[in-house]
Amino acid sequence: MKFAPVISEKYDPAQYTDYHLILANEVISNNSYANYYSSLGVDHTIILDSGTVEIGYADVDMINEAREKLGREVIVVAPDFLGDKYKTITETEFFFQNTDIHKDNIMIVPQGENAEEWIECFDYLDLHYNESFKWIGLPRISQDYVGGRSWLYQNVMQIHRRRRGMNDQPKIHLLGIQHTISEIEWAKHFSSRIVGVDSSAPVKAAEARLSCEHVVDYRNLTDVDVDPPHNLVIERIKEMVEYASFGWSIKSSEDILSVT
Secondary structure (H helix, E strand, O other): OEEEEOOOHHHOHHHOOOEEEEEHHHHHHOHHHHHHHHOOOOOOEEEEEOOHHHHOOOOHHHHHHHHHHHOOOOEEEOOOOOOOHHHHHHHHHHHHHOOOOOHHHEEEOOOOOOHHHHHHHHHHHHHHHHHHOOEEEEEHHHHHOOOHHHHHHHHHHHHHHHHHOOOOOOEEEEEOOOOOHHHHHHHHHHOOOEEEEEEOHHHHHHHOOOOHHHOOOHHHOOOOOOOOOHHHHHHHHHHHHHHHOOOOOOOOHHHHHHOO
16 A cells, blocks of 8 residues: 655655645645646656645636646546535536546545445445546545444445446545544555555644654644644655555465465
8 A cells, every 4th residue: 555645845755655645726826836746757646636625615627727737647536525425426426527537547535424324425426427437535534434444445345346246446545544544554454456545644743743653643733834844754754655555466376376
């Protein structure tokens, strides 16, 4: 699993990871930010989020403007609204109707007030728009649902497989860290379908003069209008990249038979 720091370009995160999540509103308003991420090589995966959490709304025109400014291939996060199943469905449908992005480069983020609503939201989008997306984002607030994100993941894969079979399985991304980094421990070992996780944890932890693993609740820390020591942020980025990493190996039939 890979770690994407949600972070300013001044920390040069591409030195430490080839997996990134960036915000559409920042791309539009900050030329330095946009230029940095647009210049990365094709070996870097970039997820373009609408920034709903940060600015309170998601807009198709804003997303398209950011894509055009970047001028490169990115994974685009369809509009979602925290805890709001109905608005997320409505805005995601509108997004699909007004974009020509290939399904391999679109991530849906189902929402709901609880696990049941979240699964209902996913089930609806998967039933009606499966040919429109490849990626599924599990939002950080779902960590507080009964069963947490691991329960959602298992249900997502079960619904998808029953409906579509084993073909064209989705890719999963974990959006943010809600409390502690240990909440993503399961994902490192659960499945290679879980590609990565993003967080501003390095900045928050550095501002608090803590290592990322020693933060007991990230909701009590901030990454807004802070300026922690540059070297501490770099150390925290490296910490999270190493923490999230887990190497999956694909064994050949010969490898398997050799140990049986």
